[in-house]
Amino acid sequence: MSALEFEGxxxxxxxxxxVRSLSGSVGAGHVLGVLGxxxxxxxxxxxxxSGVLTPSAGRVVWQGRDVTRLALHQRRAYGMSYVPQENIVFGDLSVAENLYLHFAQKEPRRYDEIFRAFPLLAQRQAQRAGSLSGGERKLLSFARTLxxxxxxxxxxxxxxGVQPENVQRMGELIRKRCREGACFVIVEQHLDWMLSIADRLLVMEHGEAVLRGTVADIDRATVERHLLV
Ligand SMILES: Nc1ncnc2c1ncn2[C@@H]1O[C@H](COP(=O)(O)OP(=O)(O)OP(=O)(O)O)[C@@H](O)[C@H]1O
Ligand SMILES: [Mg+2]
Structure with a gap:
């Protein structure tokens, strides 16, 4: 059974x-990669x-519940999280303040694993988030949501904009969460990285799906043809 299903x-x-008539699904423990x-x-x-926009048609079903008309914060309550493309760290707050924003209490244990993977976040906790580089801010918003x-x-x-060694560690953390039963939908331009972590791919053109299937079944050259300008 799929954990997330979207239909039309x-x-x-x-x-x-x-977006026109897009369908797809992702099961617990899996990554769906969206390319285009x-x-x-x-x-x-x-x-x-995620609920930032309400689909004008079709259905989004999460763990058997129709969430199509629920807003972002309502979907969050059911265990769905979203990291937008544009940076959403608060520049005037410190790195630590950004990291603990979602939590009522500062519990450093939540970040043990993340700080081990990305020591720069641990070291720069007192720094203003606005003074981080674009890639570092991306890492911060990823860490906070993870x-x-x-x-x-x-x-x-x-x-x-994230440094290659940190990109690799992001992939390792995502796959670890998958082994624990979580699932992900990831939009990404970085094809090698996507192929290394995704189970299934959905390739889009003009708001529609032009290619879909498992990473094992889809030929890389075919994906590349859809990505070339
Ligand atoms: N807030 C908005 N209001 C109106 N049109 C928008 C808005 N955001 C995006 N669009 C339009 O919707 C279309 C798809 O944009 P979208 O951001 O979903 O593409 P994308 O595949 O994520 O692109 P990219 O790879 O550049 O991130 C574009 O034509 C864009 O101009
Ligand atoms: Mg985009």
Missing amino acids: VHCGYADTTV RNGVGKSTLLKGL ALQSDLTLLDEPTE
Whole structure:
């Protein structure tokens, strides 16, 4: 049984429909990778799955519950988390303040594993988050959401600007969470990384799915053809 299923989802802005009739699913312990050229609607799809946008048609079902019309905070209460593409760290707050924002109490244990993977976050806890580089801010927002230990995490281009060794560690942490039963939907441009962590792929063009299947079944050259400008 799939943990997350979306079926015939249409999503867009005001009068413009961007995502058209998209369907897909991800099971517990799995990663669904979403790929596609710039502007094809990948982020719009994640907004529809997270509740930032309400799909104008179709259904989003999470753990057997229809969440299509629920807002972001309501979906969060059911164990769905979302990291948008654009940075959402609070620049005037310290790294530590950003990391503990979601929690009523500062519990450093939540970050033991994350600090081991990314010592720079541990070392820079007192630093203003606004003074981090773009890639470091990406890492911070990834770390903060991973610490929630959600059953489903939607990640929009998490590796943009992140140093290669940290990109690899992000992948290791994601796969570890999968072994613990969590699942992920990840939009990503970095094809090698995506192929190394995803179970299934969904390739989009003009708001629609043009290719889908397991990583084992999909031929890399075919994916690349859909990504070339
Ligand atoms: N807030 C918005 N209001 C109106 N149109 C938008 C908005 N955000 C995105 N769009 C449009 O929706 C289309 C798809 O954008 P989207 O951000 O989903 O693409 P994407 O595949 O994530 O692109 P990228 O790879 O550049 O992140 C684009 O034509 C874009 O201009
Ligand atoms: Mg995008």
